[in-house]
Amino acid sequence: MGREMAIQMSREHLLILGGRDSVRLNETRQACCDPEKHIIWQFDLSLVDELAASITALFAAEKVRVSAFVHCAAVLKMLPLRSLTLEQIRDTFNTNFFSAMELTKVLMKKKINDRQLRSIVFISSIASKFGARGFSAYSASKGALDALMKSLAVELAPEVRANSVLPGGVRTSMTDRIFEDTEMAAKFEHDYPLGIGEATDIVNAVEFLISEKSRWITGQQIVVDGGRTANITA
Amino acid sequence: MISQPVTELFNLNGRHFLVTGASSGIGQAVTWLFDRLGARLTLVDLNRAGLEETVARCARNDHQLFEFDLRRVEEIDTLVKDAVAGAGFLSGFVHCAGIQTVMPARVLTVAAWREIFAVNTESGLAVAKCFSSKKVRADNGGSIVFISSAMALAGSPGATAYSMSKSALHGVARSLALEFAASRIRVNCIAPGFVKTAMFERVERLWNDSQRAAVEAQHPLGFGTPNDIANAAAFLCADTGRWITGTAMVVDGGYLAQ
Numbered sequence: 001m002g003r004e005m006a007i008q009m010s011r012e013h014l015l016i017l018g019g020r021d022s023v024r025l026n027e028t029r030q031a032c033c034d035p036e037k038h039i040i041w042q043f044d045l046s047l048v049d050e051l052a053a054s055i056t057a058l059f060a061a062e063k064v065r066v067s068a069f070v071h072c073a074a075v076l077k078m079l080p081l082r083s084l085t086l087e088q089i090r091d092t093f094n095t096n097f098f099s100a101m102e103l104t105k106v107l108m109k110k111k112i113n114d115r116q117l118r119s120i121v122f123i124s125s126i127a128s129k130f131g132a133r134g135f136s137a138y139s140a141s142k143g144a145l146d147a148l149m150k151s152l153a154v155e156l157a158p159e160v161r162a163n164s165v166l167p168g169g170v171r172t173s174m175t176d177r178i179f180e181d182t183e184m185a186a187k188f189e190h191d192y193p194l195g196i197g198e199a200t201d202i203v204n205a206v207e208f209l210i211s212e213k214s215r216w217i218t219g220q221q222i223v224v225d226g227g228r229t230a231n232i233t234a
Numbered sequence: 235m236i237s238q239p240v241t242e243l244f245n246l247n248g249r250h251f252l253v254t255g256a257s258s259g260i261g262q263a264v265t266w267l268f269d270r271l272g273a274r275l276t277l278v279d280l281n282r283a284g285l286e287e288t289v290a291r292c293a294r295n296d297h298q299l300f301e302f303d304l305r306r307v308e309e310i311d312t313l314v315k316d317a318v319a320g321a322g323f324l325s326g327f328v329h330c331a332g333i334q335t336v337m338p339a340r341v342l343t344v345a346a347w348r349e350i351f352a353v354n355t356e357s358g359l360a361v362a363k364c365f366s367s368k369k370v371r372a373d374n375g376g377s378i379v380f381i382s383s384a385m386a387l388a389g390s391p392g393a394t395a396y397s398m399s400k401s402a403l404h405g406v407a408r409s410l411a412l413e414f415a416a417s418r419i420r421v422n423c424i425a426p427g428f429v430k431t432a433m434f435e436r437v438e439r440l441w442n443d444s445q446r447a448a449v450e451a452q453h454p455l456g457f458g459t460p461n462d463i464a465n466a467a468a469f470l471c472a473d474t475g476r477w478i479t480g481t482a483m484v485v486d487g488g489y490l491a492q
Contacts, residue, residue, distance in 0.1 A: 154492045157454030193415030194477055201477035208469050213244075216427075216455055216462035219491020223481045227415055230408040230480025 004199035096141035153219030168225030191234035193227035247272035255331030257284025259431030263460030304357035329358035354399035375418025411480030427486025454488030
């Protein structure tokens with residue numbers, strides 16, 4: 001999702017591409033419009049204690065300012081509660097939640113970002129609103145992310161707007177193989193009234209939320225799920 | 235897949251939309267924006283003079299005007315048929331018409347709440363129901379947007395009938411979304427906070443300065459403009475919203491977040 005978001009957004013925006021694998025980050029950058037204009041920030045978000053120092057160093061080296069922050073990174077380990085270790089839960093929260101909070105904090109520092117931040121978009125999930133087996137740690141981290149978003153919307157207004165996008169199941173290069181399973185594909189067809197989504201459906205919502213067209217939208221969970229959560233028969 | 239930037243995708247070229255409440259406020263802003271985005275429009279309102287003022291500022295000169303009282307719910311079927319006969323199949327509909335009267339429970343009457351419910355809710359449902367017919371909807375799907383209110387999700391003294399009428403739209407949207415998904419008709423609500431319109435000014439007149447300041451302070455981004463709502467409606471009606479259905483998008487400057 002992050003890669004497809006970067007590629008679409010590179011048409012109108014200059015990007016800092018964050019990720020833990022520099023080879024894959026380079027592949028993403030090469031797929032963007034004007035690759036040389038975008039900056040790579042190689043960092044493993046699970047190492048949240050080192051995050052502030054790393055991003056601060058990047059800003060100093062590149063002399064950049066950021067007006068919008070989109071947090072797509074997420075860890076999902078589908079495991080029943082009894083099999084989840086505290087370490088796995090912490091790992092999920094470090095990447096999905098703590099890193100978003102820590103990054104926002106850094107981006108709000110005048111010395112570092114010169115009060116340039118205008119819009120924050122967290123990629124949450126419909127799992128933030130509804131339960132599912134094996135999703136406990138993931139759902140909890142997305143619920144925390146949405147609660148953080150609402151408080152940021154109130155605390156950082158009117159300079160900064162904060163919203164989240166709650167996608168349903170989306171077909172990306174990473175999830176493509178799930179849909180090769182015909183049983184799984186049929187289940188999605190049944191559960192999603194508008195069928196399976198594409199990354200671009202989510203990116204469109206993100207672009208809307210960082211644009212001036214949404215200048216009066218803050219503190220909201222924008223559901224983009226093809227009708228999945230309206231469908232109680234699913 | 236090569237996708238277009240969102241600004242280019244906000245495109246309604248070649249599509250026909252019906253807008254209720256088009257003579258003022260949010261309906262007028264939706265009309266002007268959809269007109270600029272290339273849509274042909276059928277504009278419905280009780281106020282003929284207001285409709286004329288609205289179209290006078292449109293780029294296209296082929297929008298249809300219908301002076302119509304939405305309390306005549308039984309006649310809406312005919313209204314929609316006439317709209318299609320005049321300007322072709324509909325790609326969607328934005329229900330902006332609404333009335334609001336501040337009525338504490340002790341003065342609330344059956345006639346008054348039925349009138350609010352007829353205009354705000356039943357008329358929207360009656361237009362939306364027409365989209366179940368192939369003689370109304372365009373082949374390639376469409377988008378229905380009900381303008382509801384933050385009052386559908388939060389309470390306010392004296393707003394009982396208004397809240398009822400607006401929250402009912404959320405229920406309508408969720409169920410219709412499921413029924414219409416097979417024909418690629420999407421159904422969503424937009425729930426605005428306090429937007430500066432003529433209707434807002436009528437409520438505002440009842441406040442003193444400190445009350446006004448208190449209400450504005452409840453909106454972290456201040457009061458909104460009709461255009462803020464129109465932009466959200468365009469996002470939902472253009473292809474940008476093609477995987478969004480059965481939702482309520484809150485556009486309220488942070489009012490409900492705190």
